[in-house]
Amino acid sequence: MTNQSYDAEFGDFFALLKPRVMSLVVFTAAVGLLVAPVSMNPVLAFSAVLFIALGAGASGALNMWWDADIDQIMKRTQGRPIPSGRVTPSNALIMGLWLSVLAVGMLGLTSNWVAAGLLAFTIFFYAVVYSMWLKRSTPQNIVIGGAAGAFPPMVGWAAATGGVSVESVLMFSLIFMWTPPHFWSLALFMNHDYSAAGVPMMTVTHGKPYTRKQILIYTILLAPVTLALAFTSIGGPVYFAAAVILSVGFLRGAWGLFQRSEDVATSDDYRAERGVFKFSLLYLFTLFFALLIEAALRGLNLTWGAWPVWI
Numbered sequence: 522m523t524n525q526s527y528d529a530e531f532g533d534f535f536a537l538l539k540p541r542v543m544s545l546v547v548f549t550a551a552v553g554l555l556v557a558p559v560s561m562n563p564v565l566a567f568s569a570v571l572f573i574a575l576g577a578g579a580s581g582a583l584n585m586w587w588d589a590d591i592d593q594i595m596k597r598t599q600g601r602p603i604p605s606g607r608v609t610p611s612n613a614l615i616m617g618l619w620l621s622v623l624a625v626g627m628l629g630l631t632s633n634w635v636a637a638g639l640l641a642f643t644i645f646f647y648a649v650v651y652s653m654w655l656k657r658s659t660p661q662n663i664v665i666g667g668a669a670g671a672f673p674p675m676v677g678w679a680a681a682t683g684g685v686s687v688e689s690v691l692m693f694s695l696i697f698m699w700t701p702p703h704f705w706s707l708a709l710f711m712n713h714d715y716s717a718a719g720v721p722m723m724t725v726t727h728g729k730p731y732t733r734k735q736i737l738i739y740t741i742l743l744a745p746v747t748l749a750l751a752f753t754s755i756g757g758p759v760y761f762a763a764a765v766i767l768s769v770g771f772l773r774g775a776w777g778l779f780q781r782s783e784d785v786a787t788s789d790d791y792r793a794e795r796g797v798f799k800f801s802l803l804y805l806f807t808l809f810f811a812l813l814i815e816a817a818l819r820g821l822n823l824t825w826g827a828w829p830v831w832i
């Protein structure tokens with residue numbers, strides 16, 4: 522077969538949506554929506570989450586379209602649909618654009634245009650600001666670009682309430698501060714990939730000891746933001762307990778990385794770095810799950826009725 526697009530199967534197009542990474546993104550958006558203090562129709566709540574998921578996936582496809590050249594160089598990403606030749610770049614672009622329009626339009630029609638506007642901005646921020654501009658130009662790429670990954674709970678909250686609040690800004694801030702330790706702990710053991718591809722990640726431009734220090738700084742800054750949420754209308758004792766335990770665990774991990782010298786961390790011994798990366802995922806998932814428990818304890822605000830005017 523000569524035409525690459527003929528080889529593509531459904532699974533290849535699905536892989537363009539970065540489903541594994543986006544699962545946590547979508548979970549945080551769903552929690553943002555479910556913990557909001559307004560009553561929502563379950564069908565509309567479900568469809569809002571679906572459209573946010575579609576938008577997140579679309580931004581993943583746009584990212585893969587733009588990054589196909591570097592994805593081909595990096596071992597971790599070589600098997601993706603475009604570099605492996607199963608999906609053509611133009612098909613990925615078309616899919617990313619169409620799904621973006623669909624997701625934003627449908628979220629606007631079924632929830633509200635504040636949420637749709639925020640979703641559009643998030644897609645733009647990840648695909649254009651992070652992927653096309655910052656990723657290849659500054660080691661602060663993920664600090665600033667991380668804002669894209671922090672918006673989803675705000676989108677979810679806006680889908681339910683039509684607005685922004687202290688709670689949704691704090692959920693944003695939590696993910697914003699969490700992203701550097703999440704990503705740099707991975708970059709510490711994937712450094713060779715990024716330097717081969719010429720991507721100016723912190724580990725490449727400033728070295729690993731400096732990156733370890735930055736991980737520790739962001740983890741320290743993250744702790745008060747995480748704890749602050751406990752004292753808002755969506756927090757409570759379950760969340761507070763999770764926040765304390767997880768903050769202590771994350772700080773210990775980051776401190777451990779900071780103390781590690783390069784001679785200890787040889788190319789085949791990155792267990793501590795892998796450990797902190799995995800812990801970052803557990804951290805975010807558990808905290809948002811705890812928010813969900815708090816909401817369930819208060820009684821979830823799902824009620825039939827309250828359809829948009831045009832239905």
Ligand code: HEM
Nearest residue numbers: 541542545546549663666667670671696700704707802805
């Ligand atoms: C600019 C911000 C971010 C960067 C640069 C980043 C980078 C990465 C990279 C390179 C991986 C490696 C594995 C893979 O490709 O599957 C990864 C994994 C992951 N990230 Fe992030 N990430 C960011 C933000 C986020 C956010 C906001 C979330 C969720 C809220 C998230 C959730 C995940 C998850 C769940 C995985 C594991 C995927 C798996 O199981 O393979 N990431 N991240």
Ligand SMILES: CC(C)=CCC/C(C)=C/CC/C(C)=C/COP(=O)(O)OP(=O)(O)O
Nearest residue numbers: 542546576577580584643644647669670673
């Ligand atoms: C609702 C909505 C639009 C959500 C988007 C959320 C978002 C921006 C998530 C970012 C997650 C992510 C995989 C970053 C990877 O960086 P990379 O692209 O540099 O990683 P790679 O090397 O694996 O391609």
